[in-house]
Structures are given as structure tokens and as C-alpha cells.
Amino acid sequence: EIVMTQTPVSLSVTPGQPASISCKSSQSLLHSDGKTYLYWFLQNPGQSPQLLIYEVSNRFSGVPDRFSGSGSGTDFTLKISRVEAEDVGVYYCMQSLQPPLTFGGGTKVEIK
């Protein structure tokens, strides 16, 4: 199975400051169809995960443009340009290139 490794485990950010989360996969997530099957989710406290970014860099409907995703192959990054209070929670990367779906261990973001 593809192993997803996220860093850091936790992040404390001042409102208005940027934040960055790294995700590395144990093998390339590039499919023969040209797409890279890497996703980012945010799980707010007590809620189910919500999709932020799909296929590395595409913001899902309704996601603020302060969220951006980048990367290729095995190395990926989620950036928040200016963290807001509503961004607290746990961020997960996920691959769907091949079963089983696998998730990173999560990055807990809190506000200073």
C-alpha cells in the first residue's frame, strides 16, 4: 500500500500569518491518465472531513482562495496564505491512485 507521511504533526499559527503542510507519498501518485490523485481535507473539531483540494492543486467548490495546493510525484504541499480562526482542525492528505485509499497521519492546526 502507498504510505502517506505528513509533517508537521501540529502547527500553532498567529491569525493572518501563513501556514504550510507537507505530504510525501511512498510512490508517485501520477496516473497513466495524466492526473495525480492527491487530495487535502480539513476536519474541524467534531465534524466530518471536508474536501479542500483535489488532484494536487484544484480548490473544491466554496473553498476560499487562501488555500492552495502544489507538488508533483511524491511531494506535495498545502498552503494557507493567511490563517483564520475557522481554519483550526486537523488537515489530512489522501491518495486515491490505487486501493487501499491511504491517508496521512494528520496535521493539527491551532490558533495562537
Add this chain to the structure above:
Amino acid sequence: EVRLVESGGGLVKPGGSLRLSCAASGFTFSDYGINWVRQAPGKGLEWVSFIGSSSRYIYYADSVRGRFTISRDNPKNSLFLQMSSLRAEDTAMYFCTRGAYWGPGTLVTVSS
């Protein structure tokens, strides 16, 4: 609006069985594969099982293979997870998910 709503969770003794359901609405259910993902208390996300749109493709995590059975009823827009030989480590919130869309989850607690 896409909606997924899980039900059927509860308290069950080790070795017992439980059947989870996921009611879907707002999209053509028979066009999509659906996953079950679980989250143990205070832990990360763990994929459990996948069923393709016509039930032709079915996959399980190693941790549940042989004990859990996924199925679907397309005319009734419903997904199921039959869980047997339950263990304490199966205690988790169980989510059904169609990629970008997740239900609120149903809690399964395995305890004597």
C-alpha cells in the same frame, strides 16, 4: 445537494455483529463507487472498504477482510456495511464517502 447519512451504529459486545447503512440523495447513486472510512477516538482516518457503482469491484482493508461485508442497493440509494466478529479495535466513527462528500458518521462502540 449531495447528502450521505449513516445509521446503525451503537454499542455491541466483542464478537457481536452490526449492520451500518448509508442513505444517499442528491445524485445518481448508481453512477458512483462509495467508500467506508472509519476514525477511532482521537485517531486519524482509516479506509475500510470500497464498492464500485455496479458492485463489480469490492475491496477491503486487511484489518476487516473476512469479517466485514460491503453491499449496496442502487434502486434504494443505499449502502451497507455488515460487520461481524467485532473487536474492541473496531470502535470508531464510521463514515460513508463519495470522495468529496462525507456523511456525519455513525459511532460504533465495541465493549463488554
